[in-house]
Amino acid sequence: MSTTHRPFVGQIVHYVSHGTPVREDGSQAFRPACRAAIVTEVDPTYAGRIGLAVLNPTGQFFHSLDSGGCELLPVEAGPLKGGTWHWPEEV
Numbered sequence: 044m045s046t047t048h049r050p051f052v053g054q055i056v057h058y059v060s061h062g063t064p065v066r067e068d069g070s071q072a073f074r075p076a077c078r079a080a081i082v083t084e085v086d087p088t089y090a091g092r093i094g095l096a097v098l099n100p101t102g103q104f105f106h107s108l109d110s111g112g113c114e115l116l117p118v119e120a121g122p123l124k125g126g127t128w129h130w131p132e133e134v
């Protein structure tokens with residue numbers, strides 16, 4: 044799927060979880076990871092910002108547009124960054 048494709052409510056995308064804090068040596072106990080997320084809202088003026096219902100293995104949480112939403116950061120743009128979303132990678 045191209046990065047210019049417009050998300051729609053009900054679609055499944057990837058949300059990047061925040062890893063645990065970076066240690067002094069630069070390592071992390073848990074690095075940012077892809078999580079399944081359902082699109083709950085799409086910013087009418089910028090489709091790269093969406094609301095998400097995130098499904099973690101042990102719980103779920105919600106990011107509404109009112110609380111800032113989530114910004115698109117395509118995987119081609121570099122390392123995974125916590126708090127962003129992207130189109131699911133091809134497998």
Ligand SMILES: [Zn+2]
Nearest residue numbers: 057077131132
């Ligand atoms: Zn992903």
